[in-house]
Amino acid sequence: MAAVKGLLLRLSALDADAATAVRVIAHFEALLGGGLDPVSLTRSTAGLAGCAAGLELPDGRVARFGSAGTALPGVPGHVSGRVELEPAGRVWLERAGAPGPFDELVLEWMAIAARVLAGRPRRTRLPSAADPALVELVLSGREDASDRARAVRLLGLDPEAPLRVAAVAGGPATDAGVEAVALLGRVSLPGTVRVARVGSVAAVLVQHSGGSPAGCADGDVPGRGVSPAAELRVALGERLRDRGPVRRTAHAIRVGVGGGAGPLDARVSWAQARSALRFAVAGTPEEAVADHDELGPVALLADIPVERLRAQADVRRLNGLECGERDGRPGRGSDLLDALAAFCRTGSLRQAATELHLHHSSVAARLARVEQELGWRLRDPQDRFRAQLALHALRLADDSECRGGGDGYGDGGAADGTG
Template identity: 30%
Template structure:
């Protein structure tokens, strides 16, 4: 079949035939063929005996072989070499490839041996296997979607898996090993160390410096949210050296150029669920009044409730959203949550 394709290509050697031969050998390279596979494929395409005589780039190992169109290895020449080409790697001749065709040469023989030589040269150069650090960098700073997906596969991370990015100062990274996602590894970029972390990391990050950890995002989109980790890092200090973006709630929206949606922020998801019930709307209304008045008693007076009832409602909404809404350290977080909720058109809450 391949021999027939090759003979038909002679009808248009200046265009379709040339393209077919080039594509044929490009496919061998893409599929990781070795010299033996390349020789078999070349013999099938040429429909005659082909040969190779090369020395490996590391020296020492010599490969000398002939193959016929049926894939059989020959020890003796089948005829005179009708076309030959040197195999050159970095301007050094490593050997040659050739065609042993009985009868006159065909139109594409020169093209065939040329592509055989080029393919052999590519095969002889040891392939670079990207490291885990290089794949991690490609996930965080992808050149394109194909590179991103390829690196996620190499790191054993599904594109839909939710991950976090952590950023620490390079001069004081965490002393404990961070629970990196998949086979990823920390990388250093612009005096910071970046980590890919599982969406629900279990170990604390203890170190001598500061660290910011982003909200969880799908692995295929995590590179768009490096700014979220940097925003969390900017909020870290001596009293709280590690800041996880979840603790900032809707304040994450203050990040310049953020690409976050309400569904990315746990606080907003939880409070949105509350307003779907009458009881939840009651709790939200109590929190709004509390944030506006500043104390339990003032809230109780405004709502015509006993202050213990107000305290009970605040405890319930704190349980629902996952943090104490009436604590001093979470006042800004709770206020931001309510501002976004009200801005989304929840006038009935």
């Protein structure tokens, strides 16, 4: 028990990357609350980033400053990163070398502030970095209820109100904690939000004010706290529409959302979030954010051993379609599976084409190829259901030879330290 008590005293052991990310956001929050203007925004951003920064608003106003606060004339130098504004304008950084580790986050929040200057309403809320030791304690199933309750209070959460836990994973070259903070900066989730990196993923605790009674088992009480999945899909969609490094890292983000639970049973929501994350596929927001409640009975597939999933005939054929080369066209299999997944989810050729940003004839050709290779008739509801189950099983099987390896979450609790 002494070790458990010691965890509660490690309030200074904040995740360094997540804490720095929150300080970046706090910088812009202060600007937004203090009479923002283009000059102060650009000068302050240049000082924060330690390099020249520039701003061009849709109405034509332009500002450009060096890191020392000196106005810079002329055209920008080497632009190391930028975010476009809509319907016109942009913000940018001019760093001589490679972009800094937090340049992406600085640009995102500079763009948010610029949109306020352009008259667009702000709908962001500051997420808070939390002590990873406290978060791990709340998510653990091994510690006493009294220790978990104290950790909940130290995190600023209500011990009586239900919460949900989300698991956020980024690409191999990104930090999950920073990606989670950047994603949450795009959405206004009501209530209290806490973020900490736990193993290779980020844990996000979301507690709405009010809601259903705490301690309810998943599925017992409808509406026991609204899932943030829809808002997270909107936020991810916004990031995917940006240009430059913001968009590149957004393409690797995956999110799993757990069901509602009482704070003392947060481990249940955390387990569901990690299970849902296994169903998430980086790409479109609809595929990249998986909600355990939306999965329903399909979530039971996660209980099947990976070896059995890989051995199933439909899964083996889909895996061969993804990994193999057809007619001398490498990589074609991934396009086929993307079209199959979109069609199975929407049930509409045109909706699938819209989601994939393709012409419907291109999607139709890819689906015809899937039918030819696997012998399915995708207009048949039974075959379509069979295909969707096989897709889910293929994702859970996570064939590392074709997908480039896992991300550390697929081994249960080993990666996160919570068991």
